[in-house]
Amino acid sequence: MLPFLRPDLAQLKAYTPHPASAGESLPPAIEFDQLDTNESPVQLPDELKAKLAWTYQHTIATNRYPDGGHDVLKQAVVEYIQESSHDSSATFTTSHISLGNGSDELIRALLIATCLGGAGAILVAEPTFSMYGILARTLGIPVVTVGRSDTTFETNLAAAQEAIEDTQNPPIRAVFIVHPNSPTGNALTTAELDWLRSLPEHILVVVDEAYFEFSQTTVVHEVLARSNWVILRTFSKAFRLAAHRVGYAIGHPDLITALEKVRLPYNLPTFSQAAAHTALLHRHLLLDSIPALLQERSQLITALRQFPQLQVWDSSANFVYIRLKSPLLKPDTALAQITQEMKIQGTLIRHTGGGLRITIGTAAENQRTLERLNVVLHQGNLVE
Numbered sequence: 001m002l003p004f005l006r007p008d009l010a011q012l013k014a015y016t017p018h019p020a021s022a023g024e025s026l027p028p029a030i031e032f033d034q035l036d037t038n039e040s041p042v043q044l045p046d047e048l049k050a051k052l053a054w055t056y057q058h059t060i061a062t063n064r065y066p067d068g069g070h071d072v073l074k075q076a077v078v079e080y081i082q083e084s085s086h087d088s089s090a091t092f093t094t095s096h097i098s099l100g101n102g103s104d105e106l107i108r109a110l111l112i113a114t115c116l117g118g119a120g121a122i123l124v125a126e127p128t129f130s131m132y133g134i135l136a137r138t139l140g141i142p143v144v145t146v147g148r149s150d151t152t153f154e155t156n157l158a159a160a161q162e163a164i165e166d167t168q169n170p171p172i173r174a175v176f177i178v179h180p181n182s183p184t185g186n187a188l189t190t191a192e193l194d195w196l197r198s199l200p201e202h203i204l205v206v207v208d209e210a211y212f213e214f215s216q217t218t219v220v221h222e223v224l225a226r227s228n229w230v231i232l233r234t235f236s237k238a239f240r241l242a243a244h245r246v247g248y249a250i251g252h253p254d255l256i257t258a259l260e261k262v263r264l265p266y267n268l269p270t271f272s273q274a275a276a277h278t279a280l281l282h283r284h285l286l287l288d289s290i291p292a293l294l295q296e297r298s299q300l301i302t303a304l305r306q307f308p309q310l311q312v313w314d315s316s317a318n319f320v321y322i323r324l325k326s327p328l329l330k331p332d333t334a335l336a337q338i339t340q341e342m343k344i345q346g347t348l349i350r351h352t353g354g355g356l357r358i359t360i361g362t363a364a365e366n367q368r369t370l371e372r373l374n375v376v377l378h379q380g381n382l383v384e
């Protein structure tokens with residue numbers, strides 16, 4: 001360890017979205033079905049890519065810094081959330097929006113604005129999106145974890161309440177929750193929402209709606225009444241723009257002002273702003289494909305339930321979560337082995353939280369997922 005580095009960084013690992021295990025020999029040039037990071041299985045349609053190429057050629061000045069205020073894109077985001085808020089009396093303005101280099105940047109900005117320098121700890125219910133904990137730890141922010149029900153994945157609210165009331169130093173300043181949760185796919189229940197609403201104003205409630213376009217359940221209108229709630233959304237999933245790194249936060253104007261202070265000044269490249277704007281202008285074209293994807297999801301779930309070894313949950317998002325039924329001695333060893341053998345077969349899936357998360361792909365990819373799982377689960381050499 002270099003002597004000028006913070007000693008606590010030695011305990012942390014860099015985030016690797018597609019972890020490779022040592023010594024594996026995969027066929028060269030194999031085309032993986034990438035079902036481990038919950039992206040859309042399809043790109044932007046060619047006509048939108050062509051529009052963006054035209055924009056790049058004719059309107060983007062490559063020698064100039066991007067618009068650091070994101071005015072045009074913020075206005076388009078306002079129109080979109082207004083349209084999708086389920087509450088026509090809700091009125092959002094650009095003062096409610098901050099744009100980030102992916103929602104990851106906004107998560108970091110929220111952590112800096114609330115907890116940095118010993119000011120606070122965060123609370124998460126595991127299993128959940130790993131980035132909250134990863135980003136908090138890189139900033140030296142403590143992470144308090146509570147569990148979830150093994151059957152419904154609802155947050156253990158008694159434990160959560162106890163953690164909040166616990167006089168600890170630093171106190172919990174922010175609760176991060178995904179709606180619907182990743183990797184487990186469940187939306188917030190009435191009990192969870194009531195608990196979040198009961199939290200005092202000095203605790204920030206972050207509701208990450210990365211999968212909103214698939215679930216169509218949102219609590220975005222609540223931010224207008226609650227100064228301590230913030231919603232995160234992203235262009236990385238339903239909008240097919242993971243390559244461009246654009247996310248946004250919707251919250252109280254004073255919170256948004258704080259986020260704008262701590263984010264990097266030119267956090268969003270001009271081309272990414274243009275891509276997100278184009279996606280919003282053509283949102284009906286992009287979002288029209290979601291019902292077919294949800295149909296694929298229910299077919300995949302039905303087919304997965306035919307495997308006697310698997311426990312399969314319903315999902316409100318673009319992925320499914322499964323666990324092994326039999327009480328294996330080392331479930332994580334078996335799950336790691338399944339993940340590895342699926343990879344050798346050509347399908348990437350995610351081993352996390354004591355289960356497997358599989359993104360809904362194209363019809364052909366989902367078919368291969370089933371065929372390959374069938375092979376892997378019947379090889380009979382799974383570690384017992």
Ligand SMILES: *Cc1c(COP(=O)(O)O)cnc(C)c1O
Nearest residue numbers: 102103104129182210234236247
């Ligand atoms: C995919 C995902 C995001 C998106 O992150 P970006 O940085 O915007 O790509 C955010 N939150 C959750 C829970 C996710 O699963």
